[in-house]
Amino acid sequence: MPNPLKYNKKFDELNEEEKKLLEINKKSIADFVEQSSSISDVNYATRNAHAKTYAVAKGTFWVDSSIPESLKPFFDKEKFDLMIRLSNAQLKIKDSKKDFPAYGFAVQIKDENGGLLANYPLVNFPLFPVNSVSTFLKLFTAINRFYIKKWYSIFPVIAQIVKVIPSVFNASFIRNTMKLIGKKNDFILSFDYYSVGAYRLGEHMMKIKLSPQSVNKNMDKKQNMKKALKDYFQKNDFTADVLIQLCYDLKHQPINKLNMEWKNSPFIKIGEVKIERDSLLNARSCSNELLSFNPFENKSIFQPVGKIQKLRDEAYKVSVQTRRKINKLLHGKGI
Helix, strand or coil, X not given: CCCCCCCCHHHHCCCHHHHHHXXXXXXXXXXXXXXXXXXXXXXXXXXXXXXXXXXXXXXXXXXXXXXXXXXXXXXXXXXXEEEEEEEECCCCCCCXXXXXXXXXXXXXXXXXXXXXXXXXXXXXXXXXXCCCHHHHHHHHHHHHHHHHHHHHHHHHHHHXXXXXXXXXXXXXXXXXXXXXXXXXXXXXXXXXXXXXXXEEECCEEEEEEEEECCCCCCCCCCCCHHHHHHHHHHHCCEEEEEEEEECCCCCCCCCCCCCCCCCCCCCEEEEEEEECCCCEECCCCHHHHCCCCCHHHCCHHHXXXXXXXXXXXXXXXXXXXXXXXXXXXXXCCCC
């Protein structure tokens, strides 16, 4: 294999129009979070994305002893402690038995002193439908306003969805969409999880995949997901392989084309994530609700890369700041 490409800050740079649209989007995020308790009919302000928590658990990342020498400086311990949040992507929390299978597996990696090394919010679909930053910002803003202002805001959402349609008509996106539809009733822990965007690995860039080992996809299909996860971890441990791909050339491993899978970059196993039975925590406790999985809090050598990723930095900040402000007013706590 050739040498991996080096990170360049130009991958992250927004133009002037994109910066202006980002400011408008940030306002819509703050407005959404301020009204999120009434939107979801709960007594606290929710997250602006992946609002519905299924479970929070402690876990361990065990480093593979046979990883390449070039990767060992980044994974210089035998194991790392983890905090893990399992969630659904919907913005509105509903107490439903069956949710659309847009799942999140967010991982927080800690050093030996309990300090943060990296946050990786992984999802069970490897691609993102939008490459245009402007289109994404307009769509995200329209969705936020729709939830706040209801039905008369549906037309801007439809207009932006129409603009997205051409970018989903490629082989990678269609293939993965059909795969997701075929697994729509499967247990949440039986899915693979992906970083979607790229992250730095020192001077280089990577994508991440989490692939579970031996999980029954038909586990507790008749129960809601929270109860199914509780039952699973009363009886079972969970183990998943952690795999990465490195970026060698932008043609086959594009940074800012998130609707395309990376090709010609082999998966490298760097370790395993393990959650032991009876490791679930109280997902609604103040400390666990305060958990942030913002990848821009990562150490510099593990920071996100790319324009769409850059947008998440500002979105996370506004969402967290507004959520904590509102919850402090409601409950005297920044939950």
